[in-house]
Amino acid sequence: MRAKIAITIKPDxxxxxxxxxLHALHDLGFSAVADVRVGKYFEVELEAGTAEPEAAIAQMxxxxxxxxxxxxxxxxxxxxxx
Amino acid sequence: MRAKIAITIKPDxxxxxxxxxLHALHDLGFSAVADVRVGKYFEVELEAGTAEPEAAIAQMxxxxxxxxxxxxxxxxxxxxxx
Numbered sequence: 001m002r003a004k005i006a007i008t009i010k011p012d013x014x015x016x017x018x019x020x021x022l023h024a025l026h027d028l029g030f031s032a033v034a035d036v037r038v039g040k041y042f043e044v045e046l047e048a049g050t051a052e053p054e055a056a057i058a059q060m061x062x063x064x065x066x067x068x069x070x071x072x073x074x075x076x077x078x079x080x081x082x
Numbered sequence: 083m084r085a086k087i088a089i090t091i092k093p094d095x096x097x098x099x100x101x102x103x104l105h106a107l108h109d110l111g112f113s114a115v116a117d118v119r120v121g122k123y124f125e126v127e128l129e130a131g132t133a134e135p136e137a138a139i140a141q142m143x144x145x146x147x148x149x150x151x152x153x154x155x156x157x158x159x160x161x162x163x164x
Contacts, residue, residue, distance in 0.1 A: 006088065006123045021124070024146055032132040033142075041088045041121035042103070050114040060115075064106055 001046050003057045005075040007066045008039040040065070053077055083128050085139045087157040089148045090121040122147070135159055 009015050015037050022036040042065055046053055054077060061073040091097050097119050104118040124147055128135055136159060143155040 004088070006086070008123065008125065018124075021146070025126075025142060028142075028145055030138065030142055032129045032138065033126055034129055035127040037125040039123035039125070041090065041123040042100075043090065043119040043121070044107075044115055045117040047114045047116055056112065056114065060107060060110075060112055063110055064103070 001048065001050070001053060002078045003042075003044045003046065003053070003075050004078065005042040005044060005057065005061060005065060005073055006039055007041070007061070007071050007073050009037060009071055013070045039071075083130060083132070083135060084160045085124075085126045085128065085135065085157050086160065087124040087126060087139065087143060087147060087155055088121055089123070089143070089153050089155050090119060091153055095152045121153075 009018075017038040018036040021038060022033060025033045025036065044057065044060065046056070050056060057075050057077070058073075061075070062068055066073045091100075099120040100118040103120060104115060107115045107118065126139065126142065128138070132138060139157050139159070140155075143157070144150055148155045
């Protein structure tokens with residue numbers, strides 16, 4: 001099964017990379033863009049039959065993929081994919 | 083309205099960063115992980131009432147956010163968020 005994980009910087013933390021992308025989009029003529037936040041994205045493939053996949057993915061995020069001090073994570077589990 | 087954009091490396095393109103994360107997860111004891119792919123994630127806030135938001139976001143991905151040669155993009159539009 002596959003987990004799709006999005007890591008985002010918490011709303012009250014500055015995101016200079018997002019600001020740079022925002023300016024680049026404005027320079028390209030996309031004036032309707034009000035804000036951009038940049039994050040990370042992971043697709044993690046788990047062996048079929050893994051016990052408690054939600055808890056395992058949450059632990060991976062806490063221990064390695066995200067920095068819980070300044071980042072939050074969200075994920076969806078796709079049981080069918082393999 | 084807010085677009086959540088995930089950029090992923092195409093399946094036939096090597097992802098050494100994903101392999102590094104895979105090994106790190108194994109070292110941490112997450113032996114059930116079979117594969118990891120690393121991508122990028124953007125949240126783009128559009129002004130309310132933007133015309134054809136899907137087309138605008140697709141253009142942003144093609145022109146700036148993704149490299150269409152080796153990456154694909156997927157996005158969802160969240161009409162309510164603001």
